[in-house]
Amino acid sequence: MSKLVALGTYLPPWGNEKVRVPGLDEDALTMGVEAGLAACSASDVDITKVIFVSRSLPLLLGGNAAALLGGLGLPQAVEVIEQVGGAPAVLDAIATATPGTLVVTADVDGGAAGGAAVIGEGVGLESRGRVHRSLPVRVEGRDGVLHEDDDPRLQRESGSRVALQALNLADAPFVVAGLPPREAASFAAPGAPALPVQGASSAIFALAAAGESSGSHVVVALEQASASAVELDGDVFTARVEPVAQPVEKRTTHPGEIKVALTAYDRAFESKLYWQAGKCPSCGTLALPQRYRCIECGEEGTSELVPLPRTATVYTQTTIRVPVPGLSTPYSLCVAEMDGVGVRSLVTVTDAPSNSAAIGASGRMVLRRVATRAGVPDYGYAFSPEGHVDRPAPSITGGAR
Amino acid sequence: MRRVAIAGAGMTPFTEHFGLGIKDLVPMAVSEMESHVDKGLNRADIEAAWFGELSTTDGFPTGILADTLGLLDIPVSRVENACATGQDALRNAVYAVASGHIDVALVVGADKVRETSARTTFWEWMGMTRDMAWDFPLGLVAPANFALHVQRYLHEAPATKEHLAMIAVKNHRHALPNPKAQLRQEITVEQALNAPIVVEPFGLFDCTPQSDGAAALLIVGEEVVDRYTDKPIWIRGFGLGLDRVMHQHKIDMTTFPATKKAAARAYAMAGLRPEDIDVAEVHDCFTGVELISYEDLGFAERFEAHKLVEAHDSSIGGRIPVNPSGGLKAKGHPPGATGVAQCVELFEQLRGEAANQVEGAKIALAHNIGGPTAVSAVTILGSEKG
Numbered sequence: 062m063s064k065l066v067a068l069g070t071y072l073p074p075w076g077n078e079k080v081r082v083p084g085l086d087e088d089a090l091t092m093g094v095e096a097g098l099a100a101c102s103a104s105d106v107d108i109t110k111v112i113f114v115s116r117s118l119p120l121l122l123g124g125n126a127a128a129l130l131g132g133l134g135l136p137q138a139v140e141v142i143e144q145v146g147g148a149p150a151v152l153d154a155i156a157t158a159t160p161g162t163l164v165v166t167a168d169v170d171g172g173a174a175g176g177a178a179v180i181g182e183g184v185g186l187e188s189r190g191r192v193h194r195s196l197p198v199r200v201e202g203r204d205g206v207l208h209e210d211d212d213p214r215l216q217r218e219s220g221s222r223v224a225l226q227a228l229n230l231a232d233a234p235f236v237v238a239g240l241p242p243r244e245a246a247s248f249a250a251p252g253a254p255a256l257p258v259q260g261a262s263s264a265i266f267a268l269a270a271a272g273e274s275s276g277s278h279v280v281v282a283l284e285q286a287s288a289s290a291v292e293l294d295g296d297v298f299t300a301r302v303e304p305v306a307q308p309v310e311k312r313t314t315h316p317g318e319i320k321v322a323l324t325a326y327d328r329a330f331e332s333k334l335y336w337q338a339g340k341c342p343s344c345g346t347l348a349l350p351q352r353y354r355c356i357e358c359g360e361e362g363t364s365e366l367v368p369l370p371r372t373a374t375v376y377t378q379t380t381i382r383v384p385v386p387g388l389s390t391p392y393s394l395c396v397a398e399m400d401g402v403g404v405r406s407l408v409t410v411t412d413a414p415s416n417s418a419a420i421g422a423s424g425r426m427v428l429r430r431v432a433t434r435a436g437v438p439d440y441g442y443a444f445s446p447e448g449h450v451d452r453p454a455p456s457i458t459g460g461a462r
Numbered sequence: 463m464r465r466v467a468i469a470g471a472g473m474t475p476f477t478e479h480f481g482l483g484i485k486d487l488v489p490m491a492v493s494e495m496e497s498h499v500d501k502g503l504n505r506a507d508i509e510a511a512w513f514g515e516l517s518t519t520d521g522f523p524t525g526i527l528a529d530t531l532g533l534l535d536i537p538v539s540r541v542e543n544a545c546a547t548g549q550d551a552l553r554n555a556v557y558a559v560a561s562g563h564i565d566v567a568l569v570v571g572a573d574k575v576r577e578t579s580a581r582t583t584f585w586e587w588m589g590m591t592r593d594m595a596w597d598f599p600l601g602l603v604a605p606a607n608f609a610l611h612v613q614r615y616l617h618e619a620p621a622t623k624e625h626l627a628m629i630a631v632k633n634h635r636h637a638l639p640n641p642k643a644q645l646r647q648e649i650t651v652e653q654a655l656n657a658p659i660v661v662e663p664f665g666l667f668d669c670t671p672q673s674d675g676a677a678a679l680l681i682v683g684e685e686v687v688d689r690y691t692d693k694p695i696w697i698r699g700f701g702l703g704l705d706r707v708m709h710q711h712k713i714d715m716t717t718f719p720a721t722k723k724a725a726a727r728a729y730a731m732a733g734l735r736p737e738d739i740d741v742a743e744v745h746d747c748f749t750g751v752e753l754i755s756y757e758d759l760g761f762a763e764r765f766e767a768h769k770l771v772e773a774h775d776s777s778i779g780g781r782i783p784v785n786p787s788g789g790l791k792a793k794g795h796p797p798g799a800t801g802v803a804q805c806v807e808l809f810e811q812l813r814g815e816a817a818n819q820v821e822g823a824k825i826a827l828a829h830n831i832g833g834p835t836a837v838s839a840v841t842i843l844g845s846e847k848g
Binding site: 315317319320321322325326328329333349350356376377378379380381382383384385386388392394396404405406407408409416420431432434439441 | 581582585589593594595596597598599600601602603605606609610611613614617658659660661662663708709710711715
């Protein structure tokens with residue numbers, strides 16, 4: 062039994078209304094952060110633990126926790142559990158979570174999305190059973206090769222139906238997550254809400270649907286032949302970042318690699334992930350990146366990182382159309398000026414087709430995988446121009462190491 | 463400080479020299495310079511050399527200069543200062559001669575851009591010239607570096623992309639008679655405007671080509687100049703200016719403060735004003751950069767650079783002809799050689815020997831801006847000692 066306080070959902074703005082695809086600068090971590098920030102914006106729970114459940118964890122070696130905490134604006138001392146799992150695992154994680162837990166999930170393939178749940182003093186959520194069976198209709202091992210069975214009826218009859226029966230639910234569930242809409246509807250009670258995704262994050266979308274419908278509801282999540290059920294006992298608010306889908310812009314990826322200097326990566330990490338500038342304690346001037354000598358008064362060695370505003374205005378911008386090794390063209394860059402503080406940053410433009418952030422446009426700074434450098438996801442903030450993706454005003458604006 | 467003159471100047475053609483390496487281009491440029499020294503040059507007179515080279519191809523730059531020129535018994539220094547490299551090599555040589563420590567110095571600028579594929583060359587340079595954590599991963603390629611300025615300039619000033627195209631047309635036309643120029647073909651405003659976009663707002667014809675080449679100058683003190691020529695060209699002034707490196711720290715991107723500082727120093731040293739300049743070679747790696755530079759160099763009032771273009775004031779025959787050689791845009795741009803080659807052009811202009819002569823030119827100005835628009839060099843030359 063746990064107490065659910067708020068939910069967050071995120072759909073990338075690319076693809077169509079049936080299937081979303083991640084932007085080239087998005088991965089499970091950035092989409093999980095989008096949903097996590099949305100969920101946290103709707104609650105005042107002090108997060109002390111993060112559980113990141115996904116079948117598409119960006120890194121298998123090297124770890125995702127530091128970048129995840131940075132993007133969420135949580136202290137680096139917060140416990141992080143990285144868990145490989147699908148929709149049933151997400152329901153289980155939420156149902157067994159202690160107060161102060163943020164469960165984050167995201168899908169990259171087969172419908173991209175992110176989801177998050179804040180657990181604290183909220184609405185009761187209790188497990189109504191789980192079953193683990195094996196029907197490996199889609200498998201991918203350490204060799205990274207995907208093997209898919211081509212018999213959808215096998216999945217339906219020996220996977221979904223048997224797993225659902227094993228749960229021994231009294232009635233058909235209010236909503237079923239983890240299946241295509243028609244399949245999901247066939248196993249759910251009449252009038253079940255259709256979910257826009259089928260992966261791990263569909264569990265969050267299902268809870269959101271249940272939480273927005275008055276009364277107590279059973280939610281089931283399926284994955285292959287495994288299933289988990291929970292009962293949600295009341296209304297839960299969901300902060301949704303679900304923009305209208307726009308067609309994917311055609312971009313050409315050019316061979317080559319953007320080299321990485323891990324020394325520079327390490328020095329800039331905290332500032333880049335928490336979106337912080339150096340502040341001179343002597344004159345108060347902000348500098349991005351943080352610098353040894355104050356850009357204004359010359360004070361040396363005393364700069365301290367402070368959070369930057371997340372809203373900005375374009376000072377100048379350009380779009381690169383020539384091939385650039387290791388990047389996908391066209392792409393847009395802009396010098397964005399943070400509202401209220403005048404600090405500028407050269408950043409990529411995201412969430413919109415190239416060349417659509419004009420001088421003077423306002424928007425938000427959002428965490429993106431700015432580049433992949435020799436295999437290293439290089440996270441940083443990108444400018445999301447207004448009018449493409451609406452987000453709730455975040456209550457979290459940075460943290461400290 | 464004693465007066466210093468250019469007694470000889472020469473350069474290789476600027477082009478894609480696939481068949482020639484840096485070890486060929488350097489001696490070719492120096493031999494051409496030597497052949498233009500009116501009274502001849504005994505190489506044993508050269509007491510020191512400065513070598514401007516931005517990239518390093520085929521190895522250790524100063525050693526290559528000494529080795530390929532047979533100058534193994536003099537000190538050689540390499541200068542690298544982004545697109546101000548060539549003029550900064552000259553500046554250092556002039557200091558040495560002006561101080562009286564030496565009488566005769568050699569300045570060579572060279573670069574072999576086309577040693578790597580056209581697609582990767584500039585990107586490889588980016589890896590050396592960008593903040594590795596903040597700017598490099600964004601793909602801030604060289605044209606984008608300048609485009610961020612020009613986009614803001616076009617936003618604030620009345621100038622348009624048509625004015626950029628008119629500069630491209632002018633510089634292509636100027637290059638036609640120049641045997642050293644890389645792009646000797648006339649283009650129209652329509653062609654320039656309809657060309658594929660490289661980086662907004664620059665189309666293909668707004669951009670310099672990728673060039674190989676070398677250029678050389680013989681720098682002498684006034685007491686010995688008569689040994690070499692009766693028509694020396696005098697170094698009247700020079701200046702180097704810097705600015706913040708990262709774009710986010712440049713407060714007003716419609717201007718290049720580095721240029722203003724370099725120009726102010728050069729004008730002050732020469733005791734001259736912008737209206738005294740008869741001909742100029744201005745950094746036009748991208749057309750919009752030439753436009754902004756009119757204002758920074760004092761040739762036009764703020765946000766009125768386009769009027770110079772509209773009135774053809776910066777064309778041959780105009781009030782202040784700019785880039786009679788074709789400029790970086792059409793003559794070519796091997797960065798280390800560029801600033802030196804601008805002085806080769808102006809040496810010829812001031813002696814009345816240029817391929818595309820500006821009649822009666824007595825005072826000339828060379829200008830470079832580069833290194834994420836953070837360094838600029840300005841050199842003022844004169845046919846009179848001043």
